[in-house]
Amino acid sequence: MKKIIEEIKKQKRFLIISHENPDGDAVGSTLGLYFGLKKIKKEVVPVLPNKVPKIYSFLNGTKVIQNDFEGEFDVGIILDCADIGRVENLKKKLLKIQTLINIDHHPSNFLYAKFNYIDPKSSSTSELILKLLRRAKIEIDENIANALYTGLMTDTGGFRFPNTNLNTFKAATYLVKYGANPFYLSEMVYSMKPLRALRILGRALEKLRKENGVIYSILTIDDFKEFGAEEEDAEGVVEYLNKSNESNIAILFKQKENGSYKVSMRSKGNINVVNVALKYGGGGHINAAGFDVKGNPEEIIKDICRELKCE
Numbered sequence: 648m649k650k651i652i653e654e655i656k657k658q659k660r661f662l663i664i665s666h667e668n669p670d671g672d673a674v675g676s677t678l679g680l681y682f683g684l685k686k687i688k689k690e691v692v693p694v695l696p697n698k699v700p701k702i703y704s705f706l707n708g709t710k711v712i713q714n715d716f717e718g719e720f721d722v723g724i725i726l727d728c729a730d731i732g733r734v735e736n737l738k739k740k741l742l743k744i745q746t747l748i749n750i751d752h753h754p755s756n757f758l759y760a761k762f763n764y765i766d767p768k769s770s771s772t773s774e775l776i777l778k779l780l781r782r783a784k785i786e787i788d789e790n791i792a793n794a795l796y797t798g799l800m801t802d803t804g805g806f807r808f809p810n811t812n813l814n815t816f817k818a819a820t821y822l823v824k825y826g827a828n829p830f831y832l833s834e835m836v837y838s839m840k841p842l843r844a845l846r847i848l849g850r851a852l853e854k855l856r857k858e859n860g861v862i863y864s865i866l867t868i869d870d871f872k873e874f875g876a877e878e879e880d881a882e883g884v885v886e887y888l889n890k891s892n893e894s895n896i897a898i899l900f901k902q903k904e905n906g907s908y909k910v911s912m913r914s915k916g917n918i919n920v921v922n923v924a925l926k927y928g929g930g931g932h933i934n935a936a937g938f939d940v941k942g943n944p945e946e947i948i949k950d951i952c953r954e955l956k957c958e
Contacts, residue, residue: 651748651762652783658721660690662744665726665772666733667696668878668909671836674699675798676726676750676772678708682790683780692716696735700879705835706797707790722746725760727772729753729930750775755921755930770815773798777818789826796827801836804886809934837883844880847871851884851899858948859957862891863898865908865944878909889913896920896955900944907941912951923954 655661663680665673673695681693694716699709715737723744725731729751734741741747749760752775754767769775773795780787799819803811806819823829850873851864866881874880881901888897895915900908910927912920914934921936929938940947951957 648764648779648782651750651764651779654722654746654748654762655684655689655783656687658689658746660719660721662692662694662716662720662723662741663726664694664696664716664723664734664737664741666728667735669695669697669699669703671703671801672771672773672798673727674703674706674709674712675794675796675801676776677712678706678794679773679776679780679791679798680724680726681708681711682788682794683776683783683785686785686788687783692718692720694737696737700882702836702839702879702882703797706794708794716740720744722748724748724750726750726776727752729756731757731759750779753930753932755925768812768814770810770812770818771799771802773802774815774818777822781821787822787825792822792825792827793832796822796829797832797836800829800832804935805833805837810932841880843874843876844882846874847876847880848884848887850874851881851888855888857894859952860894861896861898861948861952861955861957862888862894863900863944863948864888865900865902867902868904871902878903885911885913889915896957898948898951900947903939907939908944908947909937909939910947911937918955920955923951926954 663677665677677693681691684691693712695712723741747760748762750764752766752769752772756765777795850870854864885899895918897913899911902908914920919933921931924931924936924938927938927940
């Protein structure tokens with residue numbers, strides 16, 4: 648971390664970028680670092696390959712996040728990306744930046760940058776950004792605190808996932824001390840869903856199936872179109888499927904416009920789903936992982952069951 652801080656203090660113009668289909672940690676860590684670097688008078692351009700999901704649009708700063716970038720940068724900081732390919736079609740331009748910094752908490756990270764700050768024991772990349780800002784003696788204000796708390800909260804499933812530990816709560820406490828509003832952030836993320844999102848949840852439950860101890864559901868393009876919904880409206884559905892006491896593995900298939908599927912997996916205990924995701928070119932954590940795939944969902948379920956030795 649020391650070398651990263653030295654590089655940040657030395658350089659002037661920064662690009663901050665995170666992964667495709669951004670989640671709360673991608674948005675939160677991007678905004679937290681953006682506001683932090685602005686405090687020390689750096690020129691900063693925050694980028695996400697896709698638009699910010701509406702569920703996080705209430706956070707200050709989301710309107711300055713771009714979906715592309717132009718121009719010269721001294722440093723590119725890549726957040727929450729185990730694989731640099733997760734920046735999608737921006738990878739080629741990103742690799743032209745002379746100095747890249749990779750900050751992530753995924754154990755499968757490929758260490759692709761000049762400077763790599765990887766800590767799989769951290770609950771989230773947002774928690775790592777907090778450590779970085781504190782070590783750099785950058786003051787934490789309300790905007791930074793709310794952004795990083797959102798990332799920390801969502802990547803731990805509201806402090807329920809196994810990646811939640813003592814350091815997670817210490818970080819959360821620190822962020823609350825410096826302006827994060829836990830009640831407001833929890834309400835905005837978890838209790839302000841549009842009606843179409845509830846209908847998509849209902850459809851996923853209606854189509855629920857069980858195969859060899861795995862609970863799964865398949866949402867098609869037609870399901871989304873019927874309710875005027877988008878993929879982001881299915882945020883949190885797989886966590887809901889994982890509430891069953893009759894299964895330790897839950898899988899949600901979301902069909903995309905090109906016919907392929909975005910697959911989200913959740914598990915309980917020591918059941919490792921990330922290895923399955925890696926096999927399909929995805930990634931994640933032991934209990935939460937995902938990948939994109941073309942093919943028959945029923946056959947993919949059977950393959951997953953073989954990999955995990957489901958009963």
